Amino acid sequence: MPTPLTLAWHGDELLDGGLRELLCGPGAMFERRVEDVLGAPAEVFAQRAPHVPAMLAGAASGTPDQTYLAFADAPDRAVTFAEAHRLAAAYAHVLATGYGIGKGDRVAVAAPNGLEHILLWWGTLSLGAIMVGLNGWWTPGELDHGIGLTGPSALFGSGKPLVRLAETRAAAEGVPVVSLDELHAAALALEDPPAALPDAGIHEDDPAAIMFTSGTTGRPKGATMSHRNFVHFGLFGGLGGAVAALTGPPGRRQVPESVQRASVFANPLFHVSGACLALANAPLFALKLVLPPPGRWDAEAALKLTHDHGLTQWTGVPTHFWQMLTHPRFAEYDTSRVVTIGSGGATFAPELLRLFEEKLPGVAITNGYGMTETTGTGTFLNGREMDGHPASVGAAAPTIWVQVRDEDGNPLPEGEVGRVHISGAGVFLGYWGDEKATAEALTPDRWYRSSDFGRIEDGVLYLESRMRDLIIRGGENVYPIEIEYRLVEHPGIADACVIGVPHTVLGQEVKAVVVPRDGASLTEREVRDWVAAALAPFKVPAHVEFRDALPYNETGKVIKRLLEDPPAAGQGHAI
Template sequence: MHYRELKEAWSELTAPGAPFEVVEIPVRGNMIRMFKNAPPSVRELWLSTAAYGDRDYLVYDQDRLTYAQAHAQVNAIAAWLFEQGVKPGDRVAIAMRNYPEWLLIYWACVSTGVAAVGMNAWWVTDEMEYALQDSAPKVIFADAERLARILERPSMTGGAKVVAVRTEAPTGVIPYAEVIAGGGAMPEVSVDPDADACIFYTSGTTGVPKGAQLTHRGCIANLLNMGFSAQVQGLAVAKATGVAPNPAAAPIPAGLLTTPLFHVTANNCGAYATTAAGGKLVLMYRWDAGEALRLIKREKITAMSGVPTMARELINHPDFETTDTSSLMTLGGGGAQLPPDLVGKIDGQVKTARPNTGYGMTETSGIITAVSADFFVDKPESCGPAMPSFEVKCVDDDGETVPPGQVGELWVKGAPVIKGYINRPEATAESITDGWLHTGDVARIDEDGFIFIVDRKKDMVLRGGENVYCAEVEAAIFRHPSVAEATVFGAPDERLGEEVGAAVVLRPGMELTADELRDHLGGLLARHKIPRYIWFLNDPLPRNASGKFLKRQLRETLKPEAAA
């Protein structure tokens, strides 16, 4: 394989004077890596896309917006927000499905130094209330389903103005049409690179979500990391084969967004990359492999990325062989490791597309690593090398760096690392040490610098790309009066990678069915967090010497077919 050429290409592209030159700069008391030629904020990125004018930008069902039309609406939203007294440093919440308005509102916020709060569209009323009270937005944009939850409990808004998107606006709620009716120009502001661009919530190990503060510098660094990954691997292959790529032959990108925009996978990776290149973003109401195939054919999609199960369902769909997918150039995903067999299947079954993946976190504004094509096929169990704006190391339980090739918790440091968690200084201090983010993932780094994730240190289930923290589900289970003991862990699942499992011991004399427990949890947790597998046990749960439940033992002994 071309690992020597990869190192050469890497050095060339990051050298002084090169497009991806890397420098060290002081940020929040630490020296971190950043691209020298990066624009200072996301505002510059969005404003630069006005040059794409009449190109298609956002496609949803029968709706189609050009860049010029998108800029007109973004300008109008930004002007309206400022008329309402919203100013740089304030927050605006977006609580809706992947409608075009999601991105228009997002660009209006980040272009004016206002932090966009991405509300998880799957949250139930309690979860929405927590995040709104935690983030204290000045304005909330909500679609029909989220608006219904707000109207259930109006006090959750904290007095924020509420705008109804793609639904009727009841009394006291502002119609979206009114927001954009006045037009207006983009307000003139200067955006600090270290200002919050957005707040994205991650499930909390302590039972409540944490609002991660992604900065403008971090979001821009992530975009350049993705651009670098594509260029460095292409250049390495060109050096090895002598066949140079022809940029002029590349089509205008067309990306199919299959995952929610309140996650970095769809927003910071999918939407940013396609938007920066003047490409077209095609949005779906919900994931459906047959509909995805139809859109790939109709819109000449060049890239589809989602959680691994989506790529598998696409190539296994009965219509796959008869659908024209020849526009596809990359197919892959993030949010979970692509199983090695799927890497080979994508490479073999999709004639024009190469497999790709990235490993990252909300806390790194997107990717930490990226790998594609020949390198991914050669090392299908790896998630690739860390991108140039990161330093990485594997450490033992004392925080000491382990020798090369040995396993330890992966720590990363660089421009994309979040500022911290809003209102959670203890959680921030626990997660970030002298600029080093503790990923909670156990990894090893091979002689080529490729990272292999081997386990998770965090008590978490990774269900179809969604982090479900066990403590949060356990806390909700324990709110049922019949429960004496409970522990939650990941159960293997062929489609989603893992499903949520719970082992439960009831109080003496109490009775409870799995459906009754799920009904109880339905009012407290988003649907994807509710255990699919529930085992009711008669004996106390096994514990170690320090009193912690032995989750691994339960995972190995409790079989899905025995669950309720």
């Protein structure tokens, strides 16, 4: 009988003894050990900060004059870590004295990314209160769902989200709705502002934030994240990046010691990728975050930010990278300092990897697989795994354990498809106010039971598809991701998504929604023939629809339920 598999990280074994001791030895930043976490064993970092506010205090002490925040629309303005610490302490004072916020209270915010928004997070967490990150694009009715679930003591916002907050049922019932500008002015007006963040007696397993799941199907649930989750995110990513840099091939790009690392800050704060970047990665590693100009993401604007601010890393989804690398003015901008590419939520097509090598030779590419409930942690695809298993989502990330289990919870052997389970210090506390959903998502020994199907082969995880995306055609299981991989390798296809559509006899048929490249002329027959040349006949799309763009949510995932409806005007046409 084959042995059940558990993926675990062994990346430091690639280092020589001296480097391993320097990075991971006793007293080193990335020293690891197994501890009890909420009743279950987990590998943790021994030298971790005790809670989130301690990371900002550490940056204010260790790198006080390094830039924390820069602004594309105000190039002469910058906020250092010391200044952010001072302002966060003032925010905490105003929140406590002006709004009665204390440990365990919820503070909700709906706003674009910005200085005041980030400072609200720091002020709230330093009081031991819980940040509720509301999606800034939600309607008043959707906002009411998040507010009603979490019961915040105050609602903060700016711009259009502030207007929608004022239209909610909670506002009508008397929950204070406050402009972030008003909060900022009150913090600046303090006659005797505090010099340090308050001591709220925070434990690392206290809740820090409630972050709503993407909501591509059903109503979003409030994933409750702990202080430990955020601290762990910064350290596991730092260790993985350090080992990748030290073990990469000759010619790998490096950041000069005299240059501060810098990244654009485009991911929304109400999502783990944005919040963890601002609250963990930046203070832990003195990372400068550049806030882009307001408005929709634009490829040339991203290239200009790279040029003007000397960005050392790009983060985004594959669609962003396609548009930047193929932009007609790409060569006019200096991208020489970009050393790392980071992504998650969607896979890299082989053609995109070839394009990176052509346009940014020597850059290190990492694609992460995780979810809100695991603070974005799960597996890493980079280096050797990306070269040898490009269709996988990689090996286990540092300190993370991954298993594939059957529906009875039994770990499966190599090659067998089952439900992906993830364990580690990044696993969330549970769903706020929903014990039933929490019990369904977390096993008694705190493994997160994901909604993804996958299999383990050769030390890496392959995703078959999300359970809700599985297409069952005449009794055959069809995993859309395999067809999507094939479609985007076509030279005339810029983006593609595969869904199932009802069929009277077969149950479901395969439908491909395709975005052609500019200037490309495609027919349904050409698309079908391209898939048929590589995949089994039952995987060939019976239907092909052409659109100008796919509907993505704010985290870079295609909202497949919107593809089940006829395209709106200007969104393409069906064949």
